[in-house]
Amino acid sequence: NAGVMQNPRHLVRRRGQEARLRCSPMKGHSHVYWYRQLPEEGLKFMVYLQKENIIDESGMPKERFSAEFPKEGPSILRIQQVVRGDSAAYFCASSLGRLNEQYFGPGTRLTVT
């Protein structure tokens, strides 16, 4: 009965490096969402994926950010050439369907030095 898994829980990167964040949805869930939470703020939607498809990436920055959810394996949020402003908590959520409740993982806290 595992929930949504995210790893790593904490990630430190220097400016210019790449960050890869992983998310394994709850068993049976094929819908995955990524959110970003800046300090002292609520979560902001980034991207919504189903297996092998990006459904909605309206919240993703246009450059340096990409996401995938392959047929096998976890969903990946990739941030290239990180900058200090990318420091945030990144949450993944999964659901049975678009109109079902979203269950969140524990988050990955990215720190860019």
Place this chain on the structure above:
Amino acid sequence: AQKITQTQPGMFVQEKEAVTLDCTYDTSDQSYGLFWYKQPSSGEMIFLIYQGSYDEQNATEGRYSLNFQKARKSANLVISASQLGDSAMYFCAMREDSGGGADGLTFGKGTHLIIQP
């Protein structure tokens, strides 16, 4: 305009009292869903309760209930008999079902609830 407004940045409440956390929303969709999440200091997001726009009854889950007033576009969270472990950030969120907007949840800025012994 803010889609989700939580007007209480912080609240202090005595243990065992009932708490009402305010949330108002703005949407032109006829079909939508409203959610409350709890974020303790450890950082995870815990789903508490859901209300669909067409649900006639207010949602309840244990000590949590959602006071849904559709005409006022408000979805306040009520916690009965508060406990020390209820101290956390609480976020109200909305999903709009028309498909015309983003598919993710829209969150408010949160209310920091502190329960005092």
